Amino acid sequence: MSEQTTPGADVVAAEPPPSVDIGRSRTQRILSGSVGRNLGLVIALLLIIAVGVITSGDTFATWSNTLTILRQASIIGVVAIGMTFVIIGGGIDLSVGAVVGLASVVATLDITQRAGTGASWWIMIVVALVVGVAAGLVNGVVIAYGKVVAFMATLAMLVAARGLAEILAERRTLVIQNRQFITALNADLIGIDVLIWIFIVVAAAGWVLLNRTTFGRRTVAIGGNREASRLAGIDVKRHTMWLYALAGLTAGIAAVMILGRTTAGTSTHGQLWELDAIAAVVVGGTLLAGGRGTITGTVLGVLIFQTLSNVFVQNNLSSSVQAVAKGVIIVVAVLLQQRFSARSARE
Numbered sequence: 001m002s003e004q005t006t007p008g009a010d011v012v013a014a015e016p017p018p019s020v021d022i023g024r025s026r027t028q029r030i031l032s033g034s035v036g037r038n039l040g041l042v043i044a045l046l047l048i049i050a051v052g053v054i055t056s057g058d059t060f061a062t063w064s065n066t067l068t069i070l071r072q073a074s075i076i077g078v079v080a081i082g083m084t085f086v087i088i089g090g091g092i093d094l095s096v097g098a099v100v101g102l103a104s105v106v107a108t109l110d111i112t113q114r115a116g117t118g119a120s121w122w123i124m125i126v127v128a129l130v131v132g133v134a135a136g137l138v139n140g141v142v143i144a145y146g147k148v149v150a151f152m153a154t155l156a157m158l159v160a161a162r163g164l165a166e167i168l169a170e171r172r173t174l175v176i177q178n179r180q181f182i183t184a185l186n187a188d189l190i191g192i193d194v195l196i197w198i199f200i201v202v203a204a205a206g207w208v209l210l211n212r213t214t215f216g217r218r219t220v221a222i223g224g225n226r227e228a229s230r231l232a233g234i235d236v237k238r239h240t241m242w243l244y245a246l247a248g249l250t251a252g253i254a255a256v257m258i259l260g261r262t263t264a265g266t267s268t269h270g271q272l273w274e275l276d277a278i279a280a281v282v283v284g285g286t287l288l289a290g291g292r293g294t295i296t297g298t299v300l301g302v303l304i305f306q307t308l309s310n311v312f313v314q315n316n317l318s319s320s321v322q323a324v325a326k327g328v329i330i331v332v333a334v335l336l337q338q339r340f341s342a343r344s345a346r347e
Contacts, residue, residue, distance in 0.1 A: 279330050
């Protein structure tokens with residue numbers, strides 16, 4: 001390492017290999033990067049669509065069915081966007097589904113609905129978002145400053161949020177009385193549901209936040225190496241806290257969306273959504289260990305699962321078969337992650 005070199009030697013060492021090798025290495029870099037992974041997801045999605053067209057015929061390949069798939073993907077997709085940030089940052093959040101249930105209940109309590117009568121229906125939305133962010137901040141503070149393992153902290157929030165939702169709702173379904181709220185959340189723009197537009201906006205905002213801001217770069221850095229990030233001057237604890245607040249915010253948005261879709265708040269909303277979100281994020285190429293992931297991959301992961309579920313429904317297959325297929329997909333995705341990680345480490 002300490003050998004002296006002449007300027008001429010530097011130039012020779014810097015000379016590129018033959019052009020064929022350059023093209024090959026560039027292709028390998030592209031295929032092994034996010035572009036290659038997303039291309040694989042697109043191919044997988046197209047194959048599932050092809051199976052749906054072949055097995056279900058005209059009932060699958062319709063604009064109405066496409067909107068149904070997108071509508072079903074939109075709510076869990078919003079949750080998955082927040083989960084993507086948490087996992088890239090090296091964490092995990094098992095409480096997002098329960099937070100959706102809690103936010104939906106608080107937003108439909110009598111006191112909230114009385115405050116949001118008539119044109120003030122937006123108050124219900126604000127309440128749901130505040131509940132989501134508050135729950136996320138509690139998670140973040142406990143994990144970042146209390147130094148509790150993310151798995152245990154968010155598991156505790158899952159249990160507590162679900163229990164609190166049951167207490168507040170008195171184990172009842174709280175029906176929304178405000179017709180303006182229902183109309184607004186069930187409207188459509190240029191023939192596409194508002195829920196789908198919300199998903200598009202959240203996904204676009206998530207992409208910009210991850211790829212075009214300091215917040216996103218710090219998230220990737222922290223997930224890749226927390227200690228190195230701390231030594232580089234990043235406030236790791238504060239950033240971790242805001243990552244969980246972001247996950248809580250997306251859970252609050254999902255609560256608003258499920259309220260618009262079902263017109264009722266209940267403690268059972270969001271059950272097992274945390275598993276669906278994690279599955280979509282992992283299949284989308286985000287490393288469970290943190291430090292790598294894309295919003296585009298997460299969106300494709302959500303679409304893959306929802307399209308696959310739609311194909312199963314179209315062919316009258318049981319939910320048990322769907323669960324087995326989903327489990328196989330998750331295992332394959334994790335195995336591929338480990339293989340690519342090992343290859344990157346060797347290189």
